[in-house]
Amino acid sequence: MQSKPASTVTKYPEKPINVIVAFSPGSGMDLTARTMERFAPKYLGQPLVVMNKPGGAGTVGWNELTGANPDGYTIGVVAIDMLLLTQYGSGKYDYPTALSPIAQVSALPMVLAVQAEQPWQTLADLIAHAKKHPGQLKFAHAGVGTFAHVLGEMLSQEAGITLDQVPFSGGSEVTSALLGGHVQLIIVNPVVVKEHVKNGTIRILAATGEQRTDDPILAQVPTFKEQGLDITLTNWFAIAAPKEMPLNLKTKLNEGFKALITDPEFTRNMNNAGLKVQYLGPQESLDKWLADSQKLTRTLKDTGVIEKIKAQRK
Incomplete structure (x- = not known):
């Protein structure tokens, strides 16, 4: 897919950015998105519009995110569950390769x-x-x-x-x-x-x-x-975008979200919601996705969890 000419994207973002949340209001993922929503105009130059798309253990929202127009106006919050759904073949996409990490926002041990x-x-x-x-x-x-x-x-x-x-x-x-x-x-x-x-x-x-x-x-x-x-393995939340989003738009988002996530006031707000801020950049986030996927793959194979899921579906 061709990127837009540079002249048309220099002012990005010029309108509010939609954020797909694959779980219902009140969930940890939703609280993360709504906390970022309050800081977005300062650091991104535009508001975030949280869109809850629950269903299918996350597949409804993450399928929509992966297939969204990569124009920079649809991003989403993802979690470690996304890696499991890919292992089970539950979604239409291989999420870790079909999405690009922008930044990890938080991580909390179970x-x-x-x-x-x-x-x-x-x-x-x-x-x-x-x-x-x-x-x-x-x-x-x-x-x-x-x-x-x-x-x-x-x-x-x-x-x-x-x-x-x-x-x-x-x-x-x-x-x-x-x-x-x-x-x-x-x-x-x-x-x-x-x-x-x-x-x-x-x-x-x-x-x-x-x-x-x-x-x-x-x-x-x-x-x-x-x-x-x-x-x-920790339960983490990260910002991700469709893979085809032009690099200059991803870079702008990377910079904005890094400043937002590392704001001490944002950290205090997250702590008050019971969430622990742990920023990682795009490459660090991708490395974590791959490392966690390997751990999960090994466990799923050794324990027969995938067979249990297939049996349950029947």
């Missing part, structure tokens, strides 16, 4: 949580119990093939344990099942359980980041890596 009244004080305690009672511990997640489910499969594989998988339809249901004693462990976004940790009903045993975060609650939580398990 956490392994248990009821505080359970006897396990550490991840090692939990693993030892699971080895003595194979298949008896119930692990709840938000559905077969979701990021949390895949992390649970990685835990089983890395620790050499067998867990009884219990799928639900969302993070809040998963947390309720844990609090009700219907399941023994969950892997969720820490935002979902922080209040329960504060009031002493839930204990977090491990986080999936490369290192601990500076969050007052999570700072005390050791990573899986610290505890000898190679589980280092």
